[in-house]
Structure formats: C-alpha cells, structure tokens
Amino acid sequence: MSVLLDVQGVGKAFPTPDGSSLRVLDAISFGVGEGEFVGVVGPSGCGKTTLLQIIGGLLPPTDGRVVVDGRTITAPQKQMVVVFQQYTKSLLPWRTVEGNVQFALENLPLDAAERARRVASNLKTVGLAGFERYYPYQLSGGMQQRVAIARALAREPQILLMDEPFSSLDAMTRQGLQDLLLGLWREFGKTIVFVTHDIEEAVYLSSSIVLLRGRPSHSVERFRSELPYPRDQLVTREDPRFLRYRRHVHEQIGTAASNG
Amino acid sequence: MGRTRSLRLGGFAVLVLLLVLWEGASRAALVNQTYVPPVTRIGSELWRLLLNGEILHHLAASAVRFGLGYVIAVMLGIGIGLLMGYFRAGYLLLEPLIELLRPLPPPAIIPMVILFLGIENQMKVFVITFACFFPIVVNTIQGVAGVDRVLLDTARTFGLTTRQILWKIVLPSASPNIVAGMRIALAIGLILTVISELVASNDGIGFMILDMERAFRIPEMYAYIFTLMVVGYLLNRLFVIFESRTLAWYFGQSRRAQE
Numbered sequence: 001m002s003v004l005l006d007v008q009g010v011g012k013a014f015p016t017p018d019g020s021s022l023r024v025l026d027a028i029s030f031g032v033g034e035g036e037f038v039g040v041v042g043p044s045g046c047g048k049t050t051l052l053q054i055i056g057g058l059l060p061p062t063d064g065r066v067v068v069d070g071r072t073i074t075a076p077q078k079q080m081v082v083v084f085q086q087y088t089k090s091l092l093p094w095r096t097v098e099g100n101v102q103f104a105l106e107n108l109p110l111d112a113a114e115r116a117r118r119v120a121s122n123l124k125t126v127g128l129a130g131f132e133r134y135y136p137y138q139l140s141g142g143m144q145q146r147v148a149i150a151r152a153l154a155r156e157p158q159i160l161l162m163d164e165p166f167s168s169l170d171a172m173t174r175q176g177l178q179d180l181l182l183g184l185w186r187e188f189g190k191t192i193v194f195v196t197h198d199i200e201e202a203v204y205l206s207s208s209i210v211l212l213r214g215r216p217s218h219s220v221e222r223f224r225s226e227l228p229y230p231r232d233q234l235v236t237r238e239d240p241r242f243l244r245y246r247r248h249v250h251e252q253i254g255t256a257a258s259n260g
Numbered sequence: 261m262g263r264t265r266s267l268r269l270g271g272f273a274v275l276v277l278l279l280v281l282w283e284g285a286s287r288a289a290l291v292n293q294t295y296v297p298p299v300t301r302i303g304s305e306l307w308r309l310l311l312n313g314e315i316l317h318h319l320a321a322s323a324v325r326f327g328l329g330y331v332i333a334v335m336l337g338i339g340i341g342l343l344m345g346y347f348r349a350g351y352l353l354l355e356p357l358i359e360l361l362r363p364l365p366p367p368a369i370i371p372m373v374i375l376f377l378g379i380e381n382q383m384k385v386f387v388i389t390f391a392c393f394f395p396i397v398v399n400t401i402q403g404v405a406g407v408d409r410v411l412l413d414t415a416r417t418f419g420l421t422t423r424q425i426l427w428k429i430v431l432p433s434a435s436p437n438i439v440a441g442m443r444i445a446l447a448i449g450l451i452l453t454v455i456s457e458l459v460a461s462n463d464g465i466g467f468m469i470l471d472m473e474r475a476f477r478i479p480e481m482y483a484y485i486f487t488l489m490v491v492g493y494l495l496n497r498l499f500v501i502f503e504s505r506t507l508a509w510y511f512g513q514s515r516r517a518q519e
Contacts (some may be wrong), residue, residue, distance in 0.1 A: 057411055082417040086397050089410035094432045094509040103428070137513040155418070 005032040009064035026216040039202035040195045042212030048195040051162045056082040079158040083165045087145040091136040098132040104151045122150040142173035162194045203245045299481045306483040323462040326453040329388025341400025364393035379460035391452040400439025405432025493495035
C-alpha cells in the first residue's frame with residue numbers, strides 16, 4: 001500500500017503568557033496509506049486537535065512536516081476536509097441543511113446541475129433526504145453532525161480528517177454514526193484519519209491505530225487491526241481481538257495519563 | 261391570552277383617555293388655550309396640512325436627509341467595522357481615533373461642519389452620518405469578535421479566500437450585532453435630522469416645528485410634532501419587520517436554546 005499522507009516528525013509549541021513556550025506535540029511520525037482508516041488515540045488534552053489542524057493545513061507545525069501525495073502541506077488542500085467536533089459551531093446557522101452542503105461547493109469549479117446533484121446525493125447518503133429546508137437549530141445533534149459529514153463528502157475529498165466528531169453525542173446516536181461512517185468508508189474508499197480519546201471507538205472503527213502518549217505527546221506505537229470488516233456493534237465488540245486491542249491501548253495510554 | 265388582549269386594549273384606552281383629558285382641559289380653559297390648543301383643533305390642522313401637501317413636502321425634505329445619512333452610515337459602519345474587527349492592524353490603527361470621536365455629542369460638530377459644508381443638505385447628511393456611524397461600527401466590531409473559531413476554520417478547510425470568509429461567514433455571523441447597532445442608529449439619526457433642521461434650514465419637519473412656534477401658529481407646531489411621532493413609530497415598525505426577516509435564523513435558534 002502506498003503512503004498517501006505522511007506525518008514526519010511533527011512538533012508544535014505555543015507561546016505562553018509568561019513569554020516562554022509550551023510544547024504540545026513532539027516528533028510525531030506516522031504514515032497513512034490510501035484507503036486506510038487510521039484512528040489516532042490519545043488522552044484528553046494531548047494535542048490531538050492541534051495535530052489534526054496541522055495535518056489539515058490550518059496550523060503550521062513548529063517542526064517537522066506533513067506530506068500529502070509528495071507535497072508538503074502549508075495551507076488547506078482541496079483533497080482533504082476536516083470534520084470538527086463541535087458540529088453546532090461548524091454549521092452555518094443562517095443557512096438551511098441544503099445551503100450548508102452547498103456552502104462546501106461554492107468555490108469549486110462546478111456547474112449548477114452538478115452542485116445540486118452532489119447536495120442531493122450526499123444528503124441521501126447520510127439519511128437526511130427530506131430535511132433540505134430545515135435549519136440546523138431545528139435538528140438533533142446527531143442530525144447536525146450528519147449534515148457536517150454530508151458537507152465534507154460533497155467536496156469528494158480523498159482524505160477525511162475527523163476531530164472527535166461523535167464525542168458530544170449520546171451513546172446510541174454515536175453508534176449509529178459510527179456505522180454510517182464505516183459504511184461510507186467502505187463504499188467510497190476514502191482515506192480517513194480519525195482522532196479520538198475514546199479507546200473503544202478507535203478500536204471499533206480503525207484499520208490501523210496510532211497511539212499518542214506523554215507530555216509533550218509523541219507517537220509511541222502504530223499497529224494494524226486484524227478485526228475483520230464489516231464490523232458490528234455487538235459481534236465486533238465481543239471479539240477477543242477487540243478486547244485485546246482495547247486492553248493494550250488502555251494500558252499504553254492509561255499509564256501515561258496517570259503519570260501525567 | 262385573553263388577559264394579554266384586554267391589557268393591550270387597556271393600553272390603547274390610556275392613550276384615548278389622555279387625549280380626551282387634553283381636549284377637555286383645553287376647552288374648559290384649565291390650561292392656556294393658546295399654548296395647549298384642543299386636540300381636535302390640532303387634528304384639523306394636521307388634516308389640512310396633509311391635504312394641501314405641506315406635510316408631505318417637509319416630510320420628503322427630512323426623509324432625504326435622514327435616508328442618505330443613515331444609508332451612508334450603515335455602509336461605512338459595517339465596512340469599517342468588518343475591517344477593524346477582522347484585521348488586527350485595522351483595529352490598532354483606527355481604534356484610538358474612533359474612541360476619541362465617539363464620546364463627542366454629535367450636535368457639537370454642527371457649527372464646525374457649517375463652516376465647511378454650509379447649511380444645506382450636505383451639512384445635514386454629514387452630521388446624521390457622523391452620529392449614526394458610531395453605534396454601527398462599534399456593534400459590528402463586537403459582532404466580528406464573536407465569530408466562532410470553528411466556523412472560521414470550517415471556511416478555511418473549504419479553501420475560502422479572505423474576501424469570501426468576510427462575506428459568507430463573518431458578515432452573516434455578526435449580523436445580529438450589526439442589526440442591533442442599526443437599530444440604535446435609527447433613533448439617533450432621527451434626533452440629528454431634527455436638530456440639524458432646527459439649527460439651519462428652510463424646510464423639513466424639524467424646521468417647521470421651530471418655524472411654526474416662532475410664527476405663533478401653535479396648532480400647526482403640534483401638528484408637525486405629531487407627524488414626527490408617527491414617523492418615528494412607523495420607522496420602528498418597519499425596522500422590526502426588517503429585523504425579523506434578516507435574523508429569522510437567529511431568533512429561531514435563541515428560542516430553541518431556551519426550550
């Protein structure tokens with residue numbers, strides 16, 4: 001498998017009010033192959049969001065670089081889209097569901113018919129056909145995040161970068177969206193980098209897992225999951241390999257959390 | 261519901277009662293009839309001035325000044341507010357100037373403006389614009405500062421240019437604040453229209469109020485004051501309609517948040 005996205009020794013330090021600097025990420029390296037679903041797991045506050053913003057070209061790294069398709073990232077790229085954790089804040093509240101998906105397409109060179117087609121088909125994909133004229137505030141949290149996913153898909157990106165997209169949803173809704181996402185991934189063959197602190201979620205979804213640990217965070221391990229697809233909320237979660245991965249990740253990260 | 265309705269009718273009754281008291285007091289000569297003519301007398305003057313077109317003539321003169329001054333202030337206020345709110349350099353460069361000019365009561369600049377622009381419409385429009393500009397610019401800056409980081413990142417991940425971000429994200433996102441500023445400016449604009457006409461003019465509602473008082477045509481003076489009152493009321497109603505149209509999403513969202 002060829003490496004599509006390569007994170008090479010990425011580090012990030014932020015200036016602090018007292019004039020010194022706080023290092024959040026240190027020497028993070030991992031590669032993502034085309035069509036992989038990579039879960040990046042680390043404890044809360046370990047700089048996962050920062051890492052994803054760097055990968056997405058929204059934030060420059062202090063050292064190291066991110067290479068996509070052989071090019072170093074310095075700005076947001078057309079073939080990548082970030083899906084944010086706070087869906088309530090990432091949707092445009094003054095636009096309808098349809099208008100929000102349309103928003104993602106407005107600066108792509110597409111004709112009106114193709115835009116309309118992409119809006120309709122992606123809303124259908126996430127199960128929101130019939131809600132085109134609703135405003136975000138009229139939808140539940142899960143539905144709002146579906147809009148955000150439809151909007152990201154509408155750009156037909158090669159890579160989806162997802163920042164704990166389901167963490168503020170209730171358990172049932174979250175599982176529904178996890179399965180929706182897995183379905184999309186398998187159907188459209190996207191490459192996904194999914195950042196989360198939820199160990200079970202990472203193990204359930206990912207084909208490969210990257211572990212972050214320490215302060216500043218660094219990547220400690222990367223392994224391929226042998227759990228077969230399609231995955232199932234009951235069967236997969238009872239699979240001995242699922243339990244073993246869960247335990248392993250927990251031990252790796254849990255220790256760091258208690259030390260930190 | 262029934263209670264609200266009857267109270268609303270009651271509020272209307274208070275108005276009618278006051279007018280009746282006024283009429284009675286004036287007719288019974290409990291107050292100086294010359295200074296406080298009966299309401300019916302004022303009403304018939306108002307009617308006469310409406311029919312012969314005088315009110316319309318002066319209303320149009322005031323409306324042009326107010327309209328021009330207000331619209332220019334809205335455009336400048338929003339434009340400069342966006343620049344100052346979004347670009348740090350813009351803020352740092354213009355903030356001291358704005359903070360110095362803002363506390364100045366706008367009528368204080370009228371004598372100076374007359375020196376440069378004379379006493380015609382240019383002066384009045386300038387003064388109205390000057391006064392309306394500040395609440396709009398300040399509220400716009402505040403609105404821009406409140407635009408959510410995630411929304412801006414979303415726009416960037418979709419590759420929007422700065423110009424597109426300002427137009428498609430920042431402006432609508434700040435619109436509740438901008439509209440609040442425009443509402444304050446509306447009232448201030450009306451005040452400055454009248455003041456500028458009182459200072460120097462030969463037409464306009466504000467001018468006529470003063471002119472009729474000086475000519476001792478007191479019923480007419482009241483007729484013009486009443487006209488101004490109705491105009492102010494209608495302007496506010498119009499603004500409420502404009503507000504509920506442009507901010508429907510915002511009010512819907514706030515209602516939802518309170519449930």
